[in-house]
Amino acid sequence: MIKNKDKYVAIALVTPSIIAVGIFVYGFIAWSVRVSLSAWKGLLPDYTWAGFQNYLNLFADPRFHIDIRNTLVFTIIFVFGSLILGLFMAILLDQGLPGENFFRNLFLFPMAISFIVTGVVWRWLMNPAEGSRMSGLNLLFDKIGLDFLINQWYTTPKWGMAAIALTAIWQMSGYMMALYLAGLRSVPEEIREAARVDGATELQIYSRIMLPYLQPVTLSAMIILGHISLKVFDLIIAVAGKQLALDVPAIYMWQTTFDGLFYWRGAAIGTLLLLSVSVLIIPYLIYTLRTETEL
Amino acid sequence: MFSKKALFALFTSLLMLSMALSACGPTATQAPVVPEKTEAPEATEAPEATEAPAAAQEVEVFSWWTGGGEAAGLDAMIVVFNGMYPDIDFINSAVAGGAGTNARAVLATRLQAGDPPDSWQGHAGQELIGTYVAGNQLEPLNDLYEANGWLDVMPETLIPLISDNSNIYSVPVNIHRANVLWYNPAILEANGVEVPTDLDSWFAAMDTLQAADVIPLALGEQWTQMHLLETVLLSSLGNDAYNGLWDGSTDWSSPEVTAALEDFQKVLTYTNADAASLSWQDAAQLVVDGDAAFNVMGDWAEGFFRELGKEPEVDYGWAAVPGTEGTFQFLSDSFVLAAGAPHPDSAVAWLTVAGSKEGQEAFNPVKGSICARTDCDPALFGVYLQSAMDDWSSNVVVGSLTHGVVANDSWKSSIDTALGLFLADPNIENFQSALVAACVESGPCK
Numbered sequence: 180m181i182k183n184k185d186k187y188v189a190i191a192l193v194t195p196s197i198i199a200v201g202i203f204v205y206g207f208i209a210w211s212v213r214v215s216l217s218a219w220k221g222l223l224p225d226y227t228w229a230g231f232q233n234y235l236n237l238f239a240d241p242r243f244h245i246d247i248r249n250t251l252v253f254t255i256i257f258v259f260g261s262l263i264l265g266l267f268m269a270i271l272l273d274q275g276l277p278g279e280n281f282f283r284n285l286f287l288f289p290m291a292i293s294f295i296v297t298g299v300v301w302r303w304l305m306n307p308a309e310g311s312r313m314s315g316l317n318l319l320f321d322k323i324g325l326d327f328l329i330n331q332w333y334t335t336p337k338w339g340m341a342a343i344a345l346t347a348i349w350q351m352s353g354y355m356m357a358l359y360l361a362g363l364r365s366v367p368e369e370i371r372e373a374a375r376v377d378g379a380t381e382l383q384i385y386s387r388i389m390l391p392y393l394q395p396v397t398l399s400a401m402i403i404l405g406h407i408s409l410k411v412f413d414l415i416i417a418v419a420g421k422q423l424a425l426d427v428p429a430i431y432m433w434q435t436t437f438d439g440l441f442y443w444r445g446a447a448i449g450t451l452l453l454l455s456v457s458v459l460i461i462p463y464l465i466y467t468l469r470t471e472t473e474l
Numbered sequence: 475m476f477s478k479k480a481l482f483a484l485f486t487s488l489l490m491l492s493m494a495l496s497a498c499g500p501t502a503t504q505a506p507v508v509p510e511k512t513e514a515p516e517a518t519e520a521p522e523a524t525e526a527p528a529a530a531q532e533v534e535v536f537s538w539w540t541g542g543g544e545a546a547g548l549d550a551m552i553v554v555f556n557g558m559y560p561d562i563d564f565i566n567s568a569v570a571g572g573a574g575t576n577a578r579a580v581l582a583t584r585l586q587a588g589d590p591p592d593s594w595q596g597h598a599g600q601e602l603i604g605t606y607v608a609g610n611q612l613e614p615l616n617d618l619y620e621a622n623g624w625l626d627v628m629p630e631t632l633i634p635l636i637s638d639n640s641n642i643y644s645v646p647v648n649i650h651r652a653n654v655l656w657y658n659p660a661i662l663e664a665n666g667v668e669v670p671t672d673l674d675s676w677f678a679a680m681d682t683l684q685a686a687d688v689i690p691l692a693l694g695e696q697w698t699q700m701h702l703l704e705t706v707l708l709s710s711l712g713n714d715a716y717n718g719l720w721d722g723s724t725d726w727s728s729p730e731v732t733a734a735l736e737d738f739q740k741v742l743t744y745t746n747a748d749a750a751s752l753s754w755q756d757a758a759q760l761v762v763d764g765d766a767a768f769n770v771m772g773d774w775a776e777g778f779f780r781e782l783g784k785e786p787e788v789d790y791g792w793a794a795v796p797g798t799e800g801t802f803q804f805l806s807d808s809f810v811l812a813a814g815a816p817h818p819d820s821a822v823a824w825l826t827v828a829g830s831k832e833g834q835e836a837f838n839p840v841k842g843s844i845c846a847r848t849d850c851d852p853a854l855f856g857v858y859l860q861s862a863m864d865d866w867s868s869n870v871v872v873g874s875l876t877h878g879v880v881a882n883d884s885w886k887s888s889i890d891t892a893l894g895l896f897l898a899d900p901n902i903e904n905f906q907s908a909l910v911a912a913c914v915e916s917g918p919c920k
Binding site for chain 2: 220221222223224241242245302306307308309311312331333334336419420421422423424426434435437438439440441
């Protein structure tokens with residue numbers, strides 16, 4: 180009997196949050212999807228059915244093509260850059276050299292800064308001005324004789340997005356380092372010892388033993404970085420403001436909804452963003468749920 | 475045992491519910507006044523009519539003037555208002571955020587919820603008409619204009635630009651000019667260049683300057699490029715054809731528009747390579763610092779030059795954008811009367827002050843703009859603003875695109891996208907067809 184009462188109490192306890200999440204998350208997702216299928220343009224809601232033509236229009240929109248390309252460029256450079264740099268730093272720290280604590284904190288610090296601050300600082304560093312107005316990194320390159328490195332940074336035609344990805348790598352690679360370092364430390368020392376006894380070189384130990392061990396870490400890291408890069412918004416605004424060459428879906432969504440009052444288009448972009456994040460997250464959730472039940 | 479648990483459960487669920495409710499709080503806190511009173515009108519003497527029974531009357535005015543000369547100007551105007559209407563409480567609901575992006579989003583939320591402020595700020599013209607008149611949120615103000623004789627003290631060519639179907643919808647408080655060419659007199663003199671008066675002499679001058687290794691034309695981020703585009707369109711097409719772009723009588727696909735866009739493309743070849751990384755202030759500063767010869771920017775740049783400690787006619791000079799002499803391309807901050815305003819009489823009192831000589835003379839010298847009225851005292855203003863006042867009362871008035879006069883928000887945002895695509899991939903044909911499509915989608919074109 181007591182057990183049954185416990186069940187009621189438990190249900191009573193979770194009901195409010197289920198209702199709240201139901202309304203404020205899933206209810207509004209449903210509402211956004213409905214808006215994305217409507218003809219709502221202008222201040223007041225207009226739920227006239229426009230259907231999937233809205234999405235077809237969006238896919239035919241040259242600006243949206245730029246958004247998709249920019250997101251791909253950003254995601255690829257940012258995710259792989261952060262992973263590789265993070266792993267590299269983790270392996271360095273794993274060598275048990277003195278000062279490890281200091282460097283671990285140093286690499287992790289950028290994580291503590293908001294994207295806005297990172298963006299503003301890198302906006303100064305990546306100043307593309309020429310001649311007497313040169314400043315930031317370009318001036319540094321000029322002074323130390325590395326002239327060939329001087330470039331237009333985020334104003335580079337076509338590839339400006341790569342410069343934005345660099346700033347994001349600067350911010351997030353320390354976090355990847357922390358994840359990888361924890362992963363490396365969880366590899367039992369006996370396995371390494373055994374490999375050494377068998378005559379494996381250090382390189383072989385890392386490539387044959389450690390990296391396979393780190394696979395789950397890499398998967399989680401890719402999910403974390405992937406959804407950050409799909410939603411990136413503040414960093415770009417802080418570095419470059421609103422300019423179409425560096426447009427991404429989130430910025431288009433914001434501008435078209437609140438500057439242009441194309442609510443249907445904003446909702447359609449939002450829905451697509453949600454779908455693309457789900458493609459990353461849902462397999463991950465299934466994977467973790469499965470491994471948890473196995474344990 | 476059981477009762478304790480039940481009590482605990484009840485308590486926790488209440489706690490969680492309150493957390494859930496407070497999570498949707500922020501929008502409510504944005505609106506400083508008005509706790510639930512949408513339905514019950516004031517007159518019914520609801521005992522819940524809460525705040526300040528002493529001042530029975532109040533007016534809530536919504537703006538994005540929260541800092542600098544704008545906020546100081548608004549304060550000066552509120553002083554005038556309090557002097558004329560001591561019985562009305564002025565509630566200043568300003569929301570911070572550059573050029574009103576945040577304020578407009580907050581306002582849209584309030585209007586969609588049926589909770590309008592009595593009056594709010596907006597750029598005069600289609601930015602107000604296309605959004606709020608189309609949404610039935612504004613009252614026409616023709617009676618107010620007639621009662622105060624404003625039609626006689628404001629330029630005749632201004633009125634159609636702030637009207638829709640002969641109904642006037644806003645009271646312009648200040649006027650800025652968009653088609654101003656700022657130049658560095660020393661650089662022009664050193665290179666033997668006269669201030670250009672048409673596009674051809676401008677191109678010739680910029681050729682000379684480019685050969686002398688000076689940046690001919692300083693340019694900033696994307697919106698300043700749209701600002702440049704609108705002045706070049708005006709210069710190349712002339713007043714009538716330019717106005718026709720916005721009422722549908724000029725064909726966007728015509729060869730004249732093609733030629734104007736080609737002019738724009740040519741102008742861009744004289745600009746600095748790092749434009750995308752500069753704000754309008756950065757770009758304007760290049761002129762007074764001697765790095766660039768010309769800059770096209772609205773006349774708020776003059777206030778910025780003064781802040782930098784520069785002397786008018788010494789460190790910087792000004793002229794109409796070449797080819798637009800005799801035309802005043804304007805933009806204006808203005809106030810409106812909300813349809814269903816909670817305090818309509820107080821709102822009208824506020825608008826009366828906003829359109830009055832006293833109100834405008836209090837506001838504009840502080841903000842660094844000129845009066846919308848043509849009868850303000852010139853002695854209150856500096857040398858540049860005096861020349862702008864002369865032009866304002868004598869020139870033909872046309873509207874600005876970038877600053878909300880001639881095109882509604884949707885149209886403007888589509889033009890902005892077309893321009894951005896053009897800057898990324900300079901193809902006039904695509905640019906023009908995107909502009910045609912934008913006019914069909916959100917403008918008067920069919």
